[in-house]
Each structure stands twice: as C-alpha cells, then as structure tokens.
Amino acid sequence: MWEGNPLKKKIHFGWFTEYGPIGWDGPDAVEGDWRQPKLYQQMAQICEKGMFDFVLYADHLGITSSFKGSIDNYVKYGLNGVNHDSTLLATMVAASTNHLGVGTTVSTMLTPPYLLARQMASLDHLSMGRVAWNVVTTGNVAGFLNFGMDQLPDHDARYDQAEEYMELCFKLWSSWEPDAVIMDRKTGVFADPDKVQPINFEGQYYKSRGPLNVLPTPQGRPTIIQAGSSQRGKDFAAKWADAVIVGAHYLDDMKAYYDDMKQRVTKFGREPEQLKVFFIIKPVLGMTEQLVNQKLEALRHPPESAIHAALSALSSRMNYDLSKFNIDEPLPPIDEKEIQGGQTTLSRFYTSGRRPTLREVAIEEAAGNKGSIAGTPEQVADQLQHIMESVGGDGFVVRVDTHDHGYMQEFVDTVIPVLQARGLVRKEYTGKTLRDNLMEF
Numbered sequence: 001m002w003e004g005n006p007l008k009k010k011i012h013f014g015w016f017t018e019y020g021p022i023g024w025d026g027p028d029a030v031e032g033d034w035r036q037p038k039l040y041q042q043m044a045q046i047c048e049k050g051m052f053d054f055v056l057y058a059d060h061l062g063i064t065s066s067f068k069g070s071i072d073n074y075v076k077y078g079l080n081g082v083n084h085d086s087t088l089l090a091t092m093v094a095a096s097t098n099h100l101g102v103g104t105t106v107s108t109m110l111t112p113p114y115l116l117a118r119q120m121a122s123l124d125h126l127s128m129g130r131v132a133w134n135v136v137t138t139g140n141v142a143g144f145l146n147f148g149m150d151q152l153p154d155h156d157a158r159y160d161q162a163e164e165y166m167e168l169c170f171k172l173w174s175s176w177e178p179d180a181v182i183m184d185r186k187t188g189v190f191a192d193p194d195k196v197q198p199i200n201f202e203g204q205y206y207k208s209r210g211p212l213n214v215l216p217t218p219q220g221r222p223t224i225i226q227a228g229s230s231q232r233g234k235d236f237a238a239k240w241a242d243a244v245i246v247g248a249h250y251l252d253d254m255k256a257y258y259d260d261m262k263q264r265v266t267k268f269g270r271e272p273e274q275l276k277v278f279f280i281i282k283p284v285l286g287m288t289e290q291l292v293n294q295k296l297e298a299l300r301h302p303p304e305s306a307i308h309a310a311l312s313a314l315s316s317r318m319n320y321d322l323s324k325f326n327i328d329e330p331l332p333p334i335d336e337k338e339i340q341g342g343q344t345t346l347s348r349f350y351t352s353g354r355r356p357t358l359r360e361v362a363i364e365e366a367a368g369n370k371g372s373i374a375g376t377p378e379q380v381a382d383q384l385q386h387i388m389e390s391v392g393g394d395g396f397v398v399r400v401d402t403h404d405h406g407y408m409q410e411f412v413d414t415v416i417p418v419l420q421a422r423g424l425v426r427k428e429y430t431g432k433t434l435r436d437n438l439m440e441f
C-alpha cells in the first residue's frame with residue numbers, strides 16, 4: 001500500500017511540444033522554419049543543458065472538424081491536426097543530442113502493432129536507448145476518416161483494443177532473448193536460433209507470428225508514456241506506462257491525481273515508483289515582479305483569435321463541438337459518456353465547485369499556465385518545489401512551443417540553477433538510457 005512521502009528526491013523535467021506550427025505568431029516567436037529540424041534540435045539541446053529527462057512530441061493523424069463541423073478554424077490558425085510526423089522528427093533530434101529521451105506519439109488504433117514495435121525498437125537502437133512511445137488511442141474522428149473508417153470507435157472499446165495491442169508489442173520486444181546475438185566472426189554465427197522464438201500471437205483483434213526482426217534494444221522496450229485521465233485511461237497507464245502526463249490545474253487536483261495513480265499502480269502488481277507522474281506547466285517567468293505582472297495582464301486579455309483557437313483546440317481534444325454553447329455562461333453539465341475523445345478535458349476546469357464561463361476556460365487554456373505558477377526565477381522555483389512537496393513527486397513537463405526558444409532558454413538558465421542549488425534537479429545524467437534516468441529518483 002502506497003502511503004505518500006514528503007519530497008526527499010529530485011524533480012524530473014520534460015519538454016512537451018509537437019512537430020507543427022503552434023505558436024508561429026506568438027509575441028516571442030523566433031525567426032526560423034518549424035518544418036526544418038534546426039529549431040527542434042536547438043531547443044532539445046537547451047533541455048539537455050537543463051538536465052531534462054525527455055522531450056515528447058504530440059501527434060495527430062488528421063485535421064479535425066470538431067468545432068462547427070469544419071476544418072476551417074484548424075487550418076486558419078494552424079491548430080490540432082496540422083502537424084507533421086513526430087517519429088521522423090524524433091530521429092533527427094536523437095541524432096543531435098546525447099542524453100535526452102526522445103518521445104514520439106503513435107496511435108494504437110491506426111498503426112499495425114508489428115510496424116509500431118519495429119519502429120520503436122529501431123529508434124531505440126538509433127538513439128542508443130532513449131526512445132519513448134506516447135501511447136494514444138486517437139480520440140478524434142479525423143484520423144479514422146483518413147484511414148477509411150466512418151466513425152470514431154467507442155472510448156472504452158479503444159482502450160480494450162489497446163490492451164491487446166500492448167500485450168502483442170511486449171511479446172515482440174521480448175521475442176529475442178537479451179543474449180541471443182553472438183556475432184562471432186570466427187564461427188560465422190550471427191545469433192543463436194534457440195534464443196529467438198516466434199510468438200504466435202492470436203487475440204481478438206490482432207494476430208502476429210513474430211519474432212521481431214529487430215535485435216534486442218538498449219532499453220529492452222521503449223519507455224512508455226501515457227496521458228489518459230478517464231478511469232479507463234488511468235488504469236491503462238497504471239498497468240503499462242513508465243510515465244504519465246496530466247494537465248491538472250490546481251494543487252488539490254494534482255495531489256488527488258498523484259495519490260490515485262500511485263495507488264492504482266499497485267493493483268497491477270507494480271511498485272508506485274515504477275510510474276512517474278508529470279504535471280504540465282508553463283510558468284509565467286520574468287526577471288522582475290513588474291515584468292511578471294505585465295505578462296500576467298496580457299494573458300488575461302488574449303486577442304479574440306486566441307479564444308477561438310483555444311475553443312477549437314478543446315473541441316478537437318474532446319471530439320465534441322463546443323460552438324453550440326453560450327461562451328459567456330458556465331457550461332451546462334455534460335454526460336462524460338457523450339464525449340468520445342478526452343473525457344476529462346473540460347471537467348478539470350470545474351473541480352471543487354468552480355464555475356468558470358466558457359470564455360474564462362478558453363482564456364485559461366490559451367494562457368496555458370496550469371497551476372497558475374508565476375514569478376521571478378526564485379519565486380517560480382519556490383512554487384515548483386512547493387507543488388512537489390505537497391504532492392509527493394515526480395516532475396513537470398514544460399509545454400512550450402518550438403518557436404519560444406527564449407522562454408526555454410530563460411527557464412533553463414534561471415529556474416533550473418536555483419533548483420539545482422537546492423539539490424532538487426540533477427547536475428549530471430547518470431543513466432545510460434532514458435528509463436535509467438527516469439527511474440533514478
């Protein structure tokens with residue numbers, strides 16, 4: 001039974017973004033072409049300097065039409081769905097870093113499992129043990145329409161299928177015993193056939209003979225990341241994931257989520273430490289309090305286009321049209337069963353009796369400042385430490401667009417050193433693989 005612990009360990013950090021145009025017109029956007037690898041590679045190197053565990057790229061397989069039934073808003077603002085392939089980007093970033101984990105998002109519903117298992121294993125070799133797979137079941141119909149299906153399969157049914165998908169992939173990743181490869185030039189023997197076995201998997205949804213035609217990888221299997229927060233999603237993460245990412249807005253919600261996940265993990269015969277919980281943040285950071293206040297004020301009054309973009313993004317994540325509601329009223333209760341995408345996307349704004357209007361929700365979403373963290377580097381470090389002490393661990397992913405180099409540079413140059421001086425962030429990487437680093441504390 002997990003009983004909680006005061007913070008006696010260091011804080012993990014990750015960078016969460018996507019291979020897409022998001023933030024291209026932001027006030028601090030740097031010059032550069034987001035389609036080219038350079039911006040991502042530079043940003044990853046900044047993260048590595050800050051001793052981050054990983055970068056994670058989101059991915060979507062189609063331009064959505066969740067808002068007003070049209071792709072227009074998404075194309076117009078370059079939103080959810082307008083993005084390039086995250087796995088290909090991950091290879092370029094792995095090649096320009098040495099320690100940072102590289103996480104890519106791949107859909108269980110729209111990717112054959114053998115293909116996924118092979119790509120992840122290959123990328124684990126290419127990155128020398130630094131690949132992470134963000135497992136998604138795809139919660140928006142757009143991807144399904146592009147792959148020849150007319151409807152989004154039911155939320156829980158997608159998780160049922162994903163369970164079998166994981167079983168199959170895990171079998172493929174262990175279809176070679178770790179010492180199967182001999183590569184002895186004298187005898188000419190490459191590998192011991194007794195240590196490489198077909199898996200002959202036959203389930204309800206998938207069938208595969210195996211073995212995998214990729215050699216055992218440095219991590220054995222990719223580090224698994226997951227971001228579901230429905231009951232089914234949380235169970236799925238508790239069973240399979242090494243790290244889970246959540247967008248909780250308030251300290252009480254963070255604590256409840258953390259305790260829930262650490263407890264849930266034990267249901268599946270695992271230790272609570274085997275699953276690391278990451279909270280999404282983007283602190284408002286400034287060298288003086290005056291500057292911080294100016295930035296906060298600007299975030300309270302975003303342009304109308306940012307509000308539309310935020311509502312469109314929320315609709316896409318939920319696969320649910322929010323355009324039908326009055327923007328200046330709190331949302332009426334929605335039965336979560338009606339939501340086939342991210343079921344808790346909106347309810348997390350309405351916890352503990354909070355009643356924001358849809359406009360207020362959109363403003364908060366546009367600001368992206370989950371946890372309302374703001375201040376000078378010292379003050380931000382205080383707040384991050386306070387969250388970790390109150391919650392119990394494990395870390396944060398900083399949600400920063402690729403165009404916002406200045407932000408990440410400032411965060412790494414000013415906040416990380418304060419936390420390092422307090423012994424709360426590593427000063428060097430000790431592990432060889434991403435999972436080593438993730439499980440170090």
Ligand SMILES: Cc1cc2nc3c(=O)[nH]c(=O)nc-3n(C[C@H](O)[C@H](O)[C@H](O)COP(=O)(O)O)c2cc1C
Binds near residue numbers: 247
């Ligand atoms: C931080 C975060 C990142 C996510 N990234 C992606 C993504 O890149 N692609 C995708 O299809 N779904 C993504 N999702 C959706 C989730 O993986 C999940 O499928 C969705 O939230 C529905 O599951 P749930 O109802 O259990 O939360 C993300 C969700 C969160 C909270």
